[in-house]
Amino acid sequence: ILKFLPDVEMSNKSKLESQQGEIKPENITISGGKFYQNNFLINGVSNNSILDPISTMAESKNDVSGHPQEIFLDRDIVGKIEFFDSNVPAKYGNFLGGVVDAKTKHAKGIFQGKITTRHSSDKMTHYFKDENKKVDKEPRFQKDYYGIYLNTPINEENFAYFKYSKFSSIIPKETFQTIQSEKRSIENFFGKYSRYFENDILDIALSYAPYEEKRFLKNVQDSDYTIKGGGVKAIASYKQEFDVLSSDTSLSYGFSQNSRSAPKDFYFWANSPYFDWGHLAGSTISKQGGYGDIDKEQTNI
Secondary structure, rough: OHOOOOOOOEEEHHHHHOOOOOOOOOOOEEEEOOOOEEEEOOOOOOOOOOOOOOOOOOOOOOOOOOOOOOOOOOOOHHHEEEEOOOOOOOOOOOOOOOOOEEEEOOOOOOOEEEEEEEEEEEHHOOOOOOOOOOOOOOOEEEEEEEEEEEEEEEEOOOOEEEEEEEEEEEEEEEEEEEEEEEEEEEEEEEEEEEOOOOOOEEEEEEEEEEEEEEHHHHHHHOOEEEEEEEEEEEEEEEEEEOOOOEEEEEEEEEEEOOOOEEOOEEEEEEEOOOOOOHHHHOOOOEEEEOOOOOOEEEEEE
């Protein structure tokens, strides 16, 4: 949604053919600031991750790749976005770049539903090649999205809606001269209750949005590992309208993680009849294992 704004620059890395199977939201630069210097909010509540958002190397031995946002919100439940690249109101802080405040939709007084699905893959993609650059193989990937949305009135003043979606991808990669698939997935469970008064409105929203990557180390035996991100965010807000002013009061709780589950030992074996897979990678050493578990958590109230 943001990529069409004039002062927003998307990461060049996301345009590489090798990244077409990735599903994390792209990093953005606002008015020349760093991508980790922006202030992301959901309904006025911080959605900034401080779990090393600069780290981007998934195969790092001592860290887990992060992201500037705690959870990834499904765009179908976003009703409005407030975006500031300069002249930012004083109520916003904790940033040097820009402000992106996503406002989720209010529940409506009508019965409404929607089912959505999308599919993309390398078979549906055409690459324009640089004739001066040698490319051995075009990357393979498959991305699928499906979601269901249901809004229902409870009575004349009370309404609610629920949205579930899953965005997943499969990325075949070569290891030991064979093809093995890595996987990515973002799930979104989102529910919102709205209570309308004469001039006021009470909103209670609950979001659970886990992110997961299943990866492996190339040409390393028994190296499968899992990266988990995302988390939970609950927000209760009460908006009051008076003759000459208005007030907006919010109470929120958020929990997110940025963790890795992997084999705890990494071995270098000299090639032998018992450890003979190294020759498939053209090496005199057979590698096995992983870099161990890392758990990082963030809680906001």
